Amino acid sequence: MKRKSVTSRDVARLAGVSQSAVSRSFSPNASVSDKTRKKVMEAARELGYRPNTIARSLITRSSRTIAVVTYSLENPFYTFVLERASRFFQKQGYHLLLFFAPSDRGFDSVIEEIIRSQVEGVLMLAITLDTEQAETVADFGIPVVIVNRTVNYAGISQVGCDNHRGGFWAGSYLASLGHRRIAYLAGLEDSSTNQQRYEGFVAGLASRGQECHAVEVGNYRYLDASQATRRLFAAPSVPDALFAANDLMAIAAMETLRHELGLAVPEEVSVIGFDDIPMSTWPSHSLTTLQQPVEQMVVKATELLLEQIAHADTEPEHIMLPVTPMLRGSTRRPGGAGAEAAPETD
Known part of the structure; x- marks a missing residue:
C-alpha cells in the first residue's frame, strides 16, 4: 500500500499552530519563536515530514x-x-x-x-x-x-x-638574504594570480639589482611542482632560492629538495610560498609565505x-x-653572510 504523503497542514494540526508557522519554521531567518519552532520540528519528526523545497521554489520563484x-x-x-x-x-x-x-x-x-x-x-x-x-x-x-x-x-x-605586492616582497626579501640565483615556480600560466605574482616578483628582484634566474611551471599542483623542481635542479646552474606561486607547490618543492635531491632547506635553498594554508605552519614545513x-x-x-x-x-x-608576509623556517635568517637590509613587510 502506498504511504500517504505528509503535508505541512498535517504538521500544523499536530503541533497546534498555523500552516504559515510551519512554513516559517523551515525558513532560515524567518520570524518565529523558539517555542513554536520546537513544536513544529517535534511534530515533523513524529510524522516523518520533510518540506518540498522544489515546490516552494516554484511558488516563491526563488531556488535559494x-x-x-x-x-x-x-x-x-x-x-x-x-x-x-x-x-x-x-x-x-x-x-x-x-x-x-x-x-x-x-x-x-x-x-x-x-x-x-x-x-x-x-x-x-x-x-x-x-x-x-x-x-x-x-x-x-x-x-x-x-x-x-x-x-x-x-x-x-x-x-x-594584492598579488603584485606579495610577489614584489618575495623577490626583494630573497635577494636581501644574499641569494643570487632566485627561481620562480609558476602556477597556471594564463591565470591572473600567476601573472601578477610573477610580475611583482621580477620587480622585487629588479629593486635589488637582480633578474629571475629560471622559471618552471608547476600549475598550482603538487605532482607538477615536484617535477618542475627536478627540472630546475637538473640544470647546470641550480637555484639557491625559490619563490613558488602557491604554498602547495612550495611544499612539494621542499619535499623534493630534502628527500630526493638531498638539499637542506633553508641552508642550501630558501623557499617562499603564497597563501598561508594551515599545512604551512606545520613544524615539518615551517614555510615562509604570503598570507591571503x-x-x-x-x-x-x-x-x-x-x-x-x-x-x-x-x-x-x-x-x-x-x-601579509609570514616569516618561518624555510628561508635564511636576515643578517647572515651576504645579506642586506630586509624589505619592509607592510
Missing part, C-alpha cells in the same frame, strides 16, 4: 541555490574558502551546487549546466575568464562574484588580494553576491585586499 565553480580542490586554500562560504550561505538559507570546470576549458564547460540549474548566483573560485567570457556571463543576468582571480571587465564583481586574508575574502565575496541577488541594480565591485 548558489553555484560554486572551481577547477580543483587539490589546493587546501580552496577547501578552506569553500568551507567558510558554505557555512555563511547555509546560515542565510541557501544551498550550494558545486561545479568543476577543467582548467583547460574553464567556465565554458559548465555554463549551460549552471543556467539549467536555475541558481540565483555564482561564486567562482580561481576560475580564469577572458573579457569575452566575462561579458557572456554578465549577459545571462545571473549575479557573479569571482574570488582570487581578476578579469579586465568592470561588469563582474571580483575579490582578491581568506576570512575577509569570503565575507566580502559572499556579502557582495547576496547583495546582488537581493538588488539587481547593485553595481559590481572590485576589491583588493592586502597580503
Whole structure:
C-alpha cells in the first residue's frame, strides 16, 4: 500500500499552530519563536515530514541555490574558502551546487549546466575568464562574484588580494638574504594570480639589482611542482632560492629538495610560498609565505553576491585586499653572510 504523503497542514494540526508557522519554521531567518519552532520540528519528526523545497521554489520563484565553480580542490586554500562560504550561505538559507570546470576549458564547460540549474548566483573560485567570457556571463543576468582571480571587465564583481605586492616582497626579501640565483615556480600560466605574482616578483628582484634566474611551471599542483623542481635542479646552474606561486607547490618543492635531491632547506635553498594554508605552519614545513586574508575574502565575496541577488541594480565591485608576509623556517635568517637590509613587510 502506498504511504500517504505528509503535508505541512498535517504538521500544523499536530503541533497546534498555523500552516504559515510551519512554513516559517523551515525558513532560515524567518520570524518565529523558539517555542513554536520546537513544536513544529517535534511534530515533523513524529510524522516523518520533510518540506518540498522544489515546490516552494516554484511558488516563491526563488531556488535559494548558489553555484560554486572551481577547477580543483587539490589546493587546501580552496577547501578552506569553500568551507567558510558554505557555512555563511547555509546560515542565510541557501544551498550550494558545486561545479568543476577543467582548467583547460574553464567556465565554458559548465555554463549551460549552471543556467539549467536555475541558481540565483555564482561564486567562482580561481576560475580564469577572458573579457569575452566575462561579458557572456554578465549577459545571462545571473549575479557573479569571482574570488582570487581578476578579469579586465568592470561588469563582474571580483575579490582578491594584492598579488603584485606579495610577489614584489618575495623577490626583494630573497635577494636581501644574499641569494643570487632566485627561481620562480609558476602556477597556471594564463591565470591572473600567476601573472601578477610573477610580475611583482621580477620587480622585487629588479629593486635589488637582480633578474629571475629560471622559471618552471608547476600549475598550482603538487605532482607538477615536484617535477618542475627536478627540472630546475637538473640544470647546470641550480637555484639557491625559490619563490613558488602557491604554498602547495612550495611544499612539494621542499619535499623534493630534502628527500630526493638531498638539499637542506633553508641552508642550501630558501623557499617562499603564497597563501598561508594551515599545512604551512606545520613544524615539518615551517614555510615562509604570503598570507591571503581568506576570512575577509569570503565575507566580502559572499556579502557582495547576496547583495546582488537581493538588488539587481547593485553595481559590481572590485576589491583588493592586502597580503601579509609570514616569516618561518624555510628561508635564511636576515643578517647572515651576504645579506642586506630586509624589505619592509607592510
